[in-house]
Amino acid sequence: MEFSEHIKTANVEDVVLRRPFYQPTKGTLCVTGHHLIFSNRGGDSARPFLLLLRNIDAIEKSVENLLGYSRLFSSTGQSQRPSVSSGTITLKCKDLCVLQLDIPGMEECLNIASSIESLSSLETVSEMYPFFYRPPFLSLQDQWGLSSTEQHYAQMKEIHDGWRVSQVNRDYSVSPSYPPAVIVPHSIDDETLVKAARFRQGGRFPVLCYYHRETGTVIMRSSQPLSGANRKRCREDELLLQAVIDGSELGYIIDTRSSQQAQQARMTGGGFESKSCYRGWKRLHRQLEKGKVLQESLIKLVEACGDQSHSVDRWLSKLENSKWLSHVQTALSTAGLVAECVERDGHSVLVHGSEGTDTSLLVSSLAQLILDPDSRTLAGFLGLLEREWVQAGHPFQQRCAHSAYSHVRLRHEAPVFVLLLDCVWQLARQFPLAMGFSEPLLLRLAKEVYASDYGTFLCNSDQERCVTGVKERTHCLFQSLLRANERQHYSNPLYERTELAIWPSIQPPSLQLWKGLFLQWTDDALHLVEAQKVIQNLVSQCHRPLNEKVENTDG
Incomplete structure (x- = not known):
């Protein structure tokens, strides 16, 4: 049509x-x-x-x-x-x-x-605007993404002895939601991976997402094992996880479901890793909400923020009842637990929930921001989003079909990515010098994920993007954000790189409502934006003489 x-x-x-x-x-x-x-x-x-x-x-x-x-009345006596x-x-x-x-x-x-x-x-992806958007400053001949799995692996030379890039999913037959290439233990061959994938929901077997240089430990992610009510086993899956902690005393499995939810999943064919089968791995449950619960929380929050008629007490009550900040707290707490296991305790971690496409990505991304200074630069953060969300198969089209106002309630909707951005904003607010990017970038991403000129957030997986021609016929948002004039707008002028981990406080007084997003259309927000522009200009003017001095010294 x-x-x-x-x-x-x-x-x-x-x-x-x-x-x-x-x-x-x-x-x-x-x-x-x-x-x-x-x-x-x-x-x-x-x-x-x-x-x-x-x-x-x-x-x-x-x-x-x-x-x-x-x-x-007219002359006929009838009303006009x-x-x-x-x-x-x-x-x-x-x-x-x-x-x-x-x-x-x-x-x-x-x-x-x-x-x-x-x-x-x-609903037809090829009819959406990114397929028609042709800005003069970008070319369809440009590289679509920032980096491939192979390029990311090549940059991490310290892992080459113990880990390898596998092309086992090159035709998406092993896992439809995984990218063609993944990083796995060197000792595990592709045949073993195929068998392990059959034991994981959606074929999402454990893959590497972060390597900690100081401790040599890793963060991996996957979906739930399909042990079912009969407690089925998979030797290949057990072998894969054993290869991760080979020579170590202990590894942790962080299940983003409650213990009760994990038990209930067995009745429908899912399940969890048995302690007797996965020796050396200890399972911890940290429940993170998703789906309908998270969507309803966003709706209640936006409703509270949009009603200016409430008294302060009533407004605070509605804010609390939305439970949005509770979801922020739980996500940061779980990510902090993962980071603590890796850096302070020196143990590798596997993160998963059920599908492995939502809360697992949320936790692994936040843990990397806590631990990895490279992920806290502008380019590094966008690269993290590309690896952990776009390439890793977060179903953007399903999750972001509607926001908070729609009268339609679709089963698969959930603002998991918005929750991630809120958590990142909390980190940036607590550590204002540690992030190389600024709040405007997070606000831009929160808007682009729902409606964009670019194809980055289209479809639900890398496979779907290939089938619909997204990479050949649309432009990449992340590439655009790294252009010189965009960098200047989205960079943090106060940024000072630190190699230390940034450990967020999750106490209630430390977490705040993200006014820049949820109150951005109020009059007060306009004043805040104007104040931020003035501050940014002042900082830029102060930095310019220093930069010129450094350049002259280098010359």
């Missing part, structure tokens, strides 16, 4: 746009295949307002008469029909912005609303 077939009315004059931080403006509204374009009457210098339709989470419309029914009608469309966006369009004409209003509803919910 062509985009034009979805558009019932393409242009409407005399539309009034109401949006945060701006006075109501009258102008022309245009509906295209991927955008709403609003052009005001401010002359040639006035820039049009563009809204990516994919960013729209919910549409609310109302139609009413402007003049009402006339009390005058109203001559003017109008409608209001409220657009609630996935980036939490709420817009209002006042449209003259009942039919035009209903047509515009119908067009938006249809175009904002296109």
Whole structure:
């Protein structure tokens, strides 16, 4: 179906746009295949307002008469029909912005609303805007991602004796959600990996995601074993994990489910690693919520933040009832436990929940940020997201189909990636000098994951991106963010590299609501943004003479 077939009315004059931080403006509204374009009457210098339709989470419309029914009667004695009608469309966006369009004409209003509803919910990946976006500063001939598994492995020369790159999943037949190449123990051949994959949900057998140089220990991740009610065993899976701790006394399995949930999973074919079968491994349970529970938590939080009529006590009560900060606390606590096992205790760790595509990635990513200074640079952080989320098979299209406003509740939705960004913001707030990137980068990512010009967050796996041609026909967000002018905007001017681990405090007073995200469309947020710009300019001016002095000294 062509985009034009979805558009019932393409242009409407005399539309009034109401949006945060701006006075109501009258102008022309245009509906295209991927955008709403609003052009005001401010002359040639006035820039049009563009809204990516994919960013729209919910549409609310109302139609009413402007003049009402006339009390005058015609010569026939019948009341006259109203001559003017109008409608209001409220657009609630996935980036939490709420817009209002006042449209003259009942039919035009209903047509515009119908067009938006249809175009904002296109499900065919190849019809989405990243396949049509062609910025002049990027080329489709450029490398799509930042790094491959092979390139990442080549940079870690210290692991070459004990670990290798396996191409066992090159055709995605072993695990549809894994990338073609993974890093595994050197002593484990591909045949063993294939058999171990059959024993793990979705074929997600244990793979390396982090190597700690000082202790020689590692963080691995996987999905749950398929032991089932009959407590089935897999010698190859046991051999794989034994190879990880060969010569060590102990390894830890951090299960992101409660003990009860893990037991219940056995009734449906899942399960956990038995202590008697996996000698040398100790299992710990740290329950992290996902799915519907996490989605409902975000909805309640956004509802609380969007209601300005509550008293302070009522607002704090609703904030607490959302339990969002409890999810932040649990995620940081579990990541801290993993990091502590690796650095302080010198033990390797395997992280998994059930599917291994959500909380496992969340915990492994945060643990690496705590431990690894390379992951805390701008390029390093984007590389971490690429490895641990994009390449590792987080199902972005399912999880981020809707945000907090949608009236549709899909089974697979969950803001796990937004939770990660919130946890990273908490780390950056507690350690303002340790991160090479700034809050605007996290806010940009929180927006892009739901609606983007780029193909980075399209699809649910690397295999799907290959099938749909994402890497050949769209541009990579991470590549764009590392361009010189983007780097300047998203870099932390106060950054000072430290080789030490950064251990977050998870006490309630140490965790705060991320105002930059959840209160970004309030008047107070506008003042904060202006203050941050002033601070950034001051810091940049202070650093410039120092940098020039260093350059002159080097010369």
